[in-house]
Every structure is written in structure tokens, then in C-alpha cells.
Amino acid sequence: MLRGCQSFFELSEKKKGRHKVLDPIRYGTSFNLMVDKNLFWRDYLKCHVHPHFYVPSKPPGFRETVDEYITKNREMVGELLKGISLSIGLEENYIHKRLNLDLGSQLLIVNFYPPCPKPELAMGLPAHTDHGLLTLLMENNFGGLQIQHNF
16 A cells, blocks of 8 residues: 555656646645745545545555445454444444444545755644544655644
């Protein structure tokens, strides 16, 4: 999955740029030195993957990789929600049924942080809250992901 995402970010700007900000597949960047003093310095890809599957067709094989990942991801979330339901004394499928998750929206969001020529002007994403029921994070070998706890 990580390699497939990296391959997407290696596409030309023209190929990536056909995915506009309001489309179900969104590609964007924060590289605008004319506007921003401190840059988040990232490229991102946001895809609606459930209940409808919108994923770029390039690079070759990317859609299939994402489809397999999302299928396994949904299975894992289903098991986690069963465990959460049971742990708080509810019926196993209570959360799934109550929230009607078969129709719920799911996004795949991939952030890519390319090397920055002026790191003193760049920063990571500021503290934020992800919206949604569960957020599953996958980190590559470079590290840097921080999760706030005890808030």
C-alpha cells in the first residue's frame, strides 16, 4: 500500500492535477510560497472509497492495491467495533447497526512529505482532530507521526 501511494505521488503534476479539490478524488499540495509564510509542505490524496469507490487509475495497479487495502481495513474496523460493543456491554453488532455503517462514508487520505529545500519555513500539520468514527494510521519508515494523548 505504501509503495502504491508513493507511486501516485511520483506521477507528473499534470496527471496528479486532474483530480480537483471538490472531486471525489482530490489531489493537492501546500507549496505556495507566495501565500504562506509557514508551509505544511505536503502533498495529499483524498479518495472517497465507500460506499462508492473513487480511486485514480494511475499508476497501474494502484486501484487494485487500494481496493484490497480498503477491504481488509473495513474487516479490521468491523472486528474492532465488535470488540468495543462487547466491552461496554452491548450486543456485538450494536455500533455497526446503530450507525448503519454499510452506508457510511469512508475516506482514504494519504499525506506525502517530500524533501523540503527550506526546512526552516516548513512545519508538519498542526494539531487537529480527524473526523469520523475510527482513524487508522499507517506510518512509513521515516517516522515523525505524533498522536496526542491524555488530552
